[in-house]
Amino acid sequence: LETFVGHQVLRVRTSNEEQVKQLQLLESLEHLQLDFWINPSASAVPVDVRIPAASVQSVKAFLESHGIEYSILIEDLQDVLDQEKQDMARAAQ
Amino acid sequence: RQRGTGFDFGTYHTLEDIYAELDHLASEYSFVEKIQIGQSYEKRPLYVLKFSTGGSNRPAIWLDAGIHSREWVTQASALWIANKIASDYGTDASVTSLLDHMDLFLLPVANPDGFVYTHTSNRMWRKTRSKIPGSVCYGVDPNRNWDAGFGGPGASKNPCSDSYHGPSANSEVEVRSVVDFIKSHGNFKAFLTLHSYSQLLMYPYGYKCTRPADYAELESLGRSAANAIKSLYGTTFQVGPICTTIYMAGGTTIDWTYANGVKYSFSLELRDTGRYAFLLPSSHILPTATETWPALLDIMVHVLEHPY
Numbered sequence: 001l002e003t004f005v006g007h008q009v010l011r012v013r014t015s016n017e018e019q020v021k022q023l024q025l026l027e028s029l030e031h032l033q034l035d036f037w038i039n040p041s042a043s044a045v046p047v048d049v050r051i052p053a054a055s056v057q058s059v060k061a062f063l064e065s066h067g068i069e070y071s072i073l074i075e076d077l078q079d080v081l082d083q084e085k086q087d088m089a090r091a092a093q
Numbered sequence: 094r095q096r097g098t099g100f101d102f103g104t105y106h107t108l109e110d111i112y113a114e115l116d117h118l119a120s121e122y123s124f125v126e127k128i129q130i131g132q133s134y135e136k137r138p139l140y141v142l143k144f145s146t147g148g149s150n151r152p153a154i155w156l157d158a159g160i161h162s163r164e165w166v167t168q169a170s171a172l173w174i175a176n177k178i179a180s181d182y183g184t185d186a187s188v189t190s191l192l193d194h195m196d197l198f199l200l201p202v203a204n205p206d207g208f209v210y211t212h213t214s215n216r217m218w219r220k221t222r223s224k225i226p227g228s229v230c231y232g233v234d235p236n237r238n239w240d241a242g243f244g245g246p247g248a249s250k251n252p253c254s255d256s257y258h259g260p261s262a263n264s265e266v267e268v269r270s271v272v273d274f275i276k277s278h279g280n281f282k283a284f285l286t287l288h289s290y291s292q293l294l295m296y297p298y299g300y301k302c303t304r305p306a307d308y309a310e311l312e313s314l315g316r317s318a319a320n321a322i323k324s325l326y327g328t329t330f331q332v333g334p335i336c337t338t339i340y341m342a343g344g345t346t347i348d349w350t351y352a353n354g355v356k357y358s359f360s361l362e363l364r365d366t367g368r369y370a371f372l373l374p375s376s377h378i379l380p381t382a383t384e385t386w387p388a389l390l391d392i393m394v395h396v397l398e399h400p401y
Contacts (some may be wrong), residue, residue: 002215009370024153035255037370038291041340048370050217073370080372081216084105087375091104 004081005051009074012063022066022088023047032059048073102382105165106207108137109200114172114294115140122179124192131270132202137205139270142175144197144356146182152280152400154393155355157200157271158287160235161219162207166363166373166381167287168355171201173382174389187386187394194397195282199235203286204235204267216372219255221265228252233259236288237344241298241352245343255329258344272287275350282351283357283396285389289371291339293362294319294388297351299335299342307356308334314395315359318388325384328364335360357396359386372399 014020015074026032035050051059063070074080100114119127119142126143133139133270145151157239178197181188191197202208206222220232230253236249240262244250248258263269296311307309315332322330335342347358364381365375373381 001213002217004217011367036151039256045339073368074372077372079356080369084216084372084374091101091375 004050004077005052006056007050007074007077008052008053008056008072009048009077010059010063011073012040012047012049012068012070014040014047014068016043019043019066019068022062022068026059026062034059036067050074050077102169102176103319103379105169105378106172107212108202108205111168111172112138112140115142115175115201118142118179120153121363123181125175125179130274130379131266133204133267134265135206135207137208137209139200139203139205139267140201141274144178144182144192144199146192148196149282150278151194151196153196153278154200154280154283154285154396155198155200155275155281155350156285156287157203157381159201159208160203160267160286161288162204162211163217163219164289164363164377165211166289166371168202168208169200169375169378170363170382170385171287173379174386175199175201177382177386187390188334191390191397192395195393197393200271203271206267207232220257221267222248222297223259223265223281225252225257225260230257233257233264233265235268236346237342238262238265239272239344239346239349241345241348242343244299245300245341247299247340247342248344259291262344272349275353275355281350281355282401283392284347284355284359285357285392286346286360287363288360289363289373290365292328292360292365293338293360294322294330295335295338295347295362296362297334297348297358299345299348300335301333302341304334305351309355310399311357311359314357314392317395318359318391321387321391322384326380330361330388356401357392361388 039050181356237258243262319330
């Protein structure tokens, strides 16, 4: 079972097309192993991205250096999944 | 016969439990039948609930959920909706009128391999589980695999991508099974597909940014349905064509259905709390399903009242 300890999900809000392009560049950097839940498309649409623990700091630094606004949607993904699993186990009982 | 098996519609379930509940619904209601329309890549059955009160090849409405396996609230909502339709027939005027004139087909788990994989191996999995020849990666995005603008913008040609369109249109047996079923039936008037999340109610096109011929009616109906959603808990849905509402995306389900004559083709992205994305806690299943239902009913009643 794959675990997601330390993975964060960020909600990124772009304010112009240039920032959208920066996110599309980020999307193409395969070594970061980002999982875009909502892909960058237009500045009006927020972007949600799951970031493995090892890439969190790099991605945040990238966003901050380009003045791109973001908030943390999920602080630690594994915590959410553990809670979900507990809920299912409780319901099954 | 005693009603109920203690099935809790407000929690998440395994595929086995969901399929058992389909059996239960089919045994409980005489107008509900479980039919198999194919099997997945890993040989799991693709089950559809058919709601029919009689007649032969009546005009029909299609509803599916879970084509992106990790969006668990959609499969859970579909089950609640199945139970709602079955239990409301004979008591709710709209549902009764609908099923007295039309058939309804509901596919609650459109991607069973992916769904099982989310339970057993990787909760983040969204694609099918087919082996891609020549690649170490598995799976195709089944919402980029339809024969409408296949391979166009908004889909990836990289087999390792979550939006990989697949080697060819209909390469995924899960997609092909639905295509074959819709074509062989030949009388579908509406096609509604449930996704999560981001609170969108979309209609064609996705592969191109031009308005469909039925733009005015689809837009108006979409807005009416969105208002129906809002009426319960105030959840706001954005309405519009896929291309301009989110992004250009080739090979999507409703582009294919619309191109094949199903005028009322809609894709819904269910609620987003702004905290959990598609990992919606189970406490949100019932609110999500109950707020989605009036919108679906609104569309279905419109379809009934506007034959074509």
